[in-house]
Amino acid sequence: xxxxxxxxxxxxxxxxxxxxxxxxxxxxxxxxxRITDVLETRSERIASDLDKAAELKAQADSVLTExxxxxxxxxxxxxxxxxxxxxxxxxxxxxxxxxxTDRLNKEAEAAAQRIAEAKTQAMAEVRDVxxxxxxxxxxxxxxxxxxxDQVAGAVDTAMKEAS
Amino acid sequence: xxxxxSPMLQFExxxxxxxxxxxxxASLTNSGAWMIAAVIAIxxxxxxxxxxxxxxxxxxxxxxxxxxxxxxxxxxETVGAQGRKYFPFVxxxxxxxxxxxxxxxxxYSFTVTSHIAVTGALALMVFVIVTAVALATHxxxxxxxxxxxxxPLPMLFLVVPIEVLSYFMRPISxxxxxxxxxxxxxxxxxxFGGFVVQMGVxxxxxxxxxxxLTGLEIAIAGLQAYVFTILTCxxxxxxxHLEH
Numbered sequence: 166x167x168x169x170x171x172x173x174x175x176x177x178x179x180x181x182x183x184x185x186x187x188x189x190x191x192x193x194x195x196x197x198x199r200i201t202d203v204l205e206t207r208s209e210r211i212a213s214d215l216d217k218a219a220e221l222k223a224q225a226d227s228v229l230t231e232x233x234x235x236x237x238x239x240x241x242x243x244x245x246x247x248x249x250x251x252x253x254x255x256x257x258x259x260x261x262x263x264x265x266t267d268r269l270n271k272e273a274e275a276a277a278q279r280i281a282e283a284k285t286q287a288m289a290e291v292r293d294v295x296x297x298x299x300x301x302x303x304x305x306x307x308x309x310x311x312x313x314d315q316v317a318g319a320v321d322t323a324m325k326e327a328s
Numbered sequence: 329x330x331x332x333x334s335p336m337l338q339f340e341x342x343x344x345x346x347x348x349x350x351x352x353x354a355s356l357t358n359s360g361a362w363m364i365a366a367v368i369a370i371x372x373x374x375x376x377x378x379x380x381x382x383x384x385x386x387x388x389x390x391x392x393x394x395x396x397x398x399x400x401x402x403x404x405e406t407v408g409a410q411g412r413k414y415f416p417f418v419x420x421x422x423x424x425x426x427x428x429x430x431x432x433x434x435x436y437s438f439t440v441t442s443h444i445a446v447t448g449a450l451a452l453m454v455f456v457i458v459t460a461v462a463l464a465t466h467x468x469x470x471x472x473x474x475x476x477x478x479x480p481l482p483m484l485f486l487v488v489p490i491e492v493l494s495y496f497m498r499p500i501s502x503x504x505x506x507x508x509x510x511x512x513x514x515x516x517x518x519x520f521g522g523f524v525v526q527m528g529v530x531x532x533x534x535x536x537x538x539x540x541l542t543g544l545e546i547a548i549a550g551l552q553a554y555v556f557t558i559l560t561c562x563x564x565x566x567x568x569h570l571e572h
Binding site: 167168170172173174175176177178179180181182184185187188189191192193195196197199200201202203204206219226282287 | 334337338339341343347352353354355356357359363364366367370372373375378381384385387392393396397415416417419420422423424440442443444445446449450453507511537
């Protein structure tokens with residue numbers, strides 16, 4: 166086997182030494198730092214992107230909270246306005262109600278008074294007619310006139326009894 | 329089978345440029361050339377891959393990042409946070425073995441990692457570094473690593489020599505595993521490749537087999553690089569934490 170040819174060992178070992186040391190130095194000083202740099206830059210970039218995303222999310226959250234607060238406030242205000250308007254409308258309706266009731270009552274009273282007056286007047290007229298009628302009837306029955314006062318008294322008595 | 333068709337011929341180390349370094353043979357061989365090719369390929373793969381420094385990586389950049397994160401995660405899982413300083417070393421080791429293994433799958437290429445000299449040197453380097461780390465971190469307390477807790481005293485006379493022996497066997501198993509896998513795989517491919525030529529029309533049968541075996545060998549190339557690296561991580565963990 167050529168592998169056990171001792172004379173070939175020395176040139177192999179010398180060149181192995183040279184090439185491996187050169188490779189080690191190239192890796193250590195040139196190639197690996199570059200890759201490290203690329204990987205670190207990337208991981209830093211990713212971390213900063215994640216940070217930025219978290220920041221933006223926080224911003225969006227705060228905007229959402231603000232929006233919700235504004236919405237809640239607007240809703241409260243609308244409710245208050247609605248209650249106010251409802252109360253005012255109810256008060257106005259009550260006032261109008263009272264006014265109308267008062268007027269109607271007054272009108273009813275006035276009407277009752279007029280009816281009472283008309284009744285009194287009618288009763289007086291009925292009495293006068295009854296008196297005249299009674300006077301006339303007496304003349305016809307007994308042929309002589311009776312004093313008006315007497316007739317009136319009798320009519321009043323009769324009317325009182327009738328009523 | 330003629331000598332030129334030997335399945336072992338592919339493992340021959342041939343000098344391309346004759347060099348002498350203080351009387352020592354430092355010739356640039358086919359092995360050395362493929363090592364240089366691997367270093368260049370790894371460096372270009374990684375540096376050109378992340379050249380655009382894209383936030384959203386393309387395919388190439390993804391592969392470079394994946395290789396990085398694969399080893400970084402392996403080291404973190406086995407050793408923990410203290411493993412970070414060994415990352416360039418472990419990463420270089422993994423990429424070197426992986427690319428040398430994969431380059432070995434190219435036709436007419438040479439498999440650097442099919443030589444015990446190379447795998448042995450790599451394993452010995454790991455062994456020396458790990459032992460140095462253990463001694464630097466724990467001093468002489470490192471020797472307690474060979475004395476498992478909860479073992480009765482009489483048993484220790486048996487257990488401690490076994491522990492010491494197994495510790496020193498580490499570089500051997502570590503290197504032979506990679507060397508044997510690579511050598512056996514490539515030899516097998518070559519042998520079946522020879523059958524294809526010899527069997528004429530019926531050569532289609534070993535040909536089908538060789539296609540499947542090539543897929544298997546590519547998987548083994550990755551797997552053995554992984555195994556070598558994860559064992560290195562485990563040894564580093566032992567050295568850092570002194571635990572079994």
